[in-house]
Amino acid sequence: MPRVFSGIQPTGEPHLGNLLGAVRYWVEDQRLGDCFYCVVDLHALTIPGEAADLRKATTTMATLLLAAGLDPDACTLFVQSHVPAHTQLSWLLECTVSFGELRRMTQFKDKSSKGGEEAARAGLFTYPVLMAADILLYDTDRVPVGDDQRQHLELTRDLASRFNTRYGQTFVVPEASIPPAGRGARIMDLQEPLKKMSKSSESPQGTIGLFDDPATVERKVKRAVTDTDSGPDAVRYDPLTKPGVANLLELLAIAEGTGIEEVAGRYTQYGPLKADLAAAVVSLLEPIQASYRAWASDPSAVAEVLAAGAKHADGIARATLARAYDAVGLVAPA
Numbered sequence: 036m037p038r039v040f041s042g043i044q045p046t047g048e049p050h051l052g053n054l055l056g057a058v059r060y061w062v063e064d065q066r067l068g069d070c071f072y073c074v075v076d077l078h079a080l081t082i083p084g085e086a087a088d089l090r091k092a093t094t095t096m097a098t099l100l101l102a103a104g105l106d107p108d109a110c111t112l113f114v115q116s117h118v119p120a121h122t123q124l125s126w127l128l129e130c131t132v133s134f135g136e137l138r139r140m141t142q143f144k145d146k147s148s149k150g151g152e153e154a155a156r157a158g159l160f161t162y163p164v165l166m167a168a169d170i171l172l173y174d175t176d177r178v179p180v181g182d183d184q185r186q187h188l189e190l191t192r193d194l195a196s197r198f199n200t201r202y203g204q205t206f207v208v209p210e211a212s213i214p215p216a217g218r219g220a221r222i223m224d225l226q227e228p229l230k231k232m233s234k235s236s237e238s239p240q241g242t243i244g245l246f247d248d249p250a251t252v253e254r255k256v257k258r259a260v261t262d263t264d265s266g267p268d269a270v271r272y273d274p275l276t277k278p279g280v281a282n283l284l285e286l287l288a289i290a291e292g293t294g295i296e297e298v299a300g301r302y303t304q305y306g307p308l309k310a311d312l313a314a315a316v317v318s319l320l321e322p323i324q325a326s327y328r329a330w331a332s333d334p335s336a337v338a339e340v341l342a343a344g345a346k347h348a349d350g351i352a353r354a355t356l357a358r359a360y361d362a363v364g365l366v367a368p369a
């Protein structure tokens with residue numbers, strides 16, 4: 036079975052992009068591979084936030100992943116900071132990556148642009164190295180992520196190959212597993228359809244939260260930005276010239292499990308498309324929200340899943356770390 040690893044940050048409110056671009060594929064993969072899914076709480080420290088919020092968001096995210104369909108009997112779910120090898124391997128990889136490589140990462144450029152590079156945390160700069168450590172510790176074959184993580188995955192592959200060349204075969208070189216275009220790889224913001232839907236978005240009206248109630252979903256979908264085209268072929272899938280409409284069509288096709296062209300063929304006006312999309316999103320979210328309430332009513336069950344997950348992950352991660360320590364010439368304690 037292929038080894039699968041992916042992670043999600045406990046920052047902000049999880050949204051439809053996280054579900055459709057990543058988490059629903061994690062659920063599918065859990066029967067096909069030996070899957071490790073991680074709430075990457077250390078990555079959340081790269082941007083400002085309150086301790087109490089991080090504490091709460093970590094449990095909320097783990098609970099939500101279970102509610103979305105991760106089965107603790109089928110996969111390993113754990114919290115990054117519970118497995119010390121992640122930060123330990125990260126150091127070896129910081130001594131493998133170059134400053135120039137990290138400077139070219141677009142996520143760093145985007146996220147540091149707000150407050151300026153001078154003020155950005157050094158952890159934001161080295162973020163992709165910790166991510167590479169997450170992945171390489173588990174001898175990962177496949178990493179299911181959204182399109183925005185493509186560059187980080189390329190860096191991870193480069194670091195694994197460079198380390199292997201320099202110190203001898205140590206790491207498996209992983210493949211990114213990104214949904215095909217039109218199947219959730221990059222869900223766009225409903226208000227700013229040229230930007231990806233994001234937890235840290237400045238337009239909460241453009242982001243559908245996985246905890247949004249039906250009235251909120253309806254309002255956000257109804258107000259989604261489209262364009263002023265009218266006439267029989269206004270409703271068509273063209274992400275370049277009609278990004279807002281293309282995003283709505285993609286969302287509806289995914290929610291219904293049908294093809295985009297088939298969905299587009301059913302509409303001539305934006306109003307009915309939006310009404311059907313809102314209903315489809317509400318039906319998609321309802322069972323997840325119900326399951327969330329059930330899991331959340333038993334926090335000790337969630338804690339037990341995470342404890343068992345960390346124990347299993349720790350055993351594997353330690354062995355890989357020991358291999359890497361030995362490869363670079365660190366002397367093991369007697």
Ligand code: ATP
Nearest residue numbers: 044052053056057180181220221222232233234235
């Ligand atoms: P932020 O925008 O604050 O960086 P995020 O919303 O990207 O956060 P992450 O925890 O960084 O959330 O991502 C979890 C997973 O969701 C990743 O695999 C990422 O690629 C995927 N993802 C995030 N946003 C989208 C999106 N708009 N469309 C598709 N996939 C997405």
Ligand code: LTN
Nearest residue numbers: 040041042043044075166169170
């Ligand atoms: N960088 C990712 C989150 C992340 C991740 C990982 C994804 C951290 N470690 C390991 C896949 C594998 C993000 O920002 N979405």
